[in-house]
Amino acid sequence: RKEVEQDPGPFNVPEGATVAFNCTYSNSASQSFFWYRQDCRKEPKLLMSVYSSGNEDGRFTAQLNRASQYISLLIRDSKLSDSATYLCVVSPIGGSYIPTFGRGTSLIVHP
Amino acid sequence: GAGVSQSPRYKVAKRGQDVALRCDPISGHVSLFWYQQALGQGPEFLTYFQNEAQLDKSGLPSDRFFAERPEGSVSTLKIQRTQQEDSAVYLCASSLNRGAGANVLTFGAGSRLTVL
Numbered sequence: 557r558k559e560v561e562q563d564p565g566p567f568n569v570p571e572g573a574t575v576a577f578n579c580t581y582s583n584s585a586s587q588s589f590f591w592y593r594q595d596c597r598k599e600p601k602l603l604m605s606v607y608s609s610g611n612e613d614g615r616f617t618a619q620l621n622r623a624s625q626y627i628s629l630l631i632r633d634s635k636l637s638d639s640a641t642y643l644c645v646v647s648p649i650g651g652s653y654i655p656t657f658g659r660g661t662s663l664i665v666h667p
Numbered sequence: 668g669a670g671v672s673q674s675p676r677y678k679v680a681k682r683g684q685d686v687a688l689r690c691d692p693i694s695g696h697v698s699l700f701w702y703q704q705a706l707g708q709g710p711e712f713l714t715y716f717q718n719e720a721q722l723d724k725s726g727l728p729s730d731r732f733f734a735e736r737p738e739g740s741v742s743t744l745k746i747q748r749t750q751q752e753d754s755a756v757y758l759c760a761s762s763l764n765r766g767a768g769a770n771v772l773t774f775g776a777g778s779r780l781t782v783l
Contacts, residue, residue, distance in 0.1 A: 564707070588770045599758060599774035600710065643709055647770040654723060655770050657702070657709035 559583055560646050562658035569665055573634045577661045579644030580626045588647040589620055589627050593640045594660065600643055603629075634665045669693075671775035673759050679781045680749045688744045688778040690759030698762040699742050700772065701734055705755045713757075716742060717765050749782045756780075 562579045569575050581589075589606035604611065606618040606627050617630040627646075631638055641660040647653055672691040680686050692699050698717055702710035703726075712726040718739040727734070731750075736742040746753055756779050760772035 560709075562709075590770070599776050600772075601774070602771060605771070645770075653770065654712050654715055654726075655700070655772060656712065659707075659709040 558658075559656050560644055560658040562644050562661050564659055564661060566662035566664050569634055569663070571634055571636060571665055571667055573665075574630065574632045575634060575663065576628055576630045577642055577644075577663075578626050578628050579646075579658050579661075580624075581644075581646045581656075582625070583646070583648050584625060586625075586646045586648050588655075589618075590645040590647075590655075591616075591618055591627075591629050592643040592645055592657075594643055595640050600657075603642070631663075634663075636665050636667065639663055639665045671759055671761050671773055673757075673775035673778050675778055676776060677779050677781075679783065681783055682750060683748050684782075685745065685747045686749055686780060688746075688757050688759075688780070690742045690744070690761075690775060692740065692742070692759070692761030693763075693773060694740075696761035696763050696773075697765045699736060700760045700762075701742070701744050702758040702760065703728075703755045704758055704777070710758055713744070746780075749780075751782050754780055754782045 591603040592600040593603045594600040610619040615632045643660045644658040647655045701713040704710045715723040716736040731747045733745045756777040758777045760774045
């Protein structure tokens, strides 16, 4: 079982839709959580951190559920420009603190 | 520099050739990571440096892979006797902090290696 699991999709949604992705992680000692965005043939870029209390940045909301070991990303009012792959990242407590990436969820927003 | 710089952006190698990929991190960034990303997959960890010290190389797939960061800034990932399965994008990322704080990563554009 991979440490960080994501549904690869693609999620195909119309403009204006609300879409949500989940990511599960296996290491209960994980400490830090992030969502990165990766456009086709580009490098990953930080989208937002995920805090225990949940956090919101404009149309994007991230939440953490430690009990069930998953994080989520909600995108409201989807734009064509939101089309990308969304990577879930988890960093453990202790050890060498290596950020571990999921395989990503592909989102396609169509007119 | 303003960002993480990687070179070459594209490399085509014949099977059995050696390749060297360079990463120039953001100035002052303590932590440096190498990841390998195959098509349709997420980045897979290769190795981690804190300054010049290689603290974790558990992700290197074989002894044909070697990485160094001798002066704590520029890093080189070397792949000896390349195989077709080495074809991937090699991503370098740096972070200002160390340890548990080294989790917000800035990536370079990657080096796309194709082994024929």
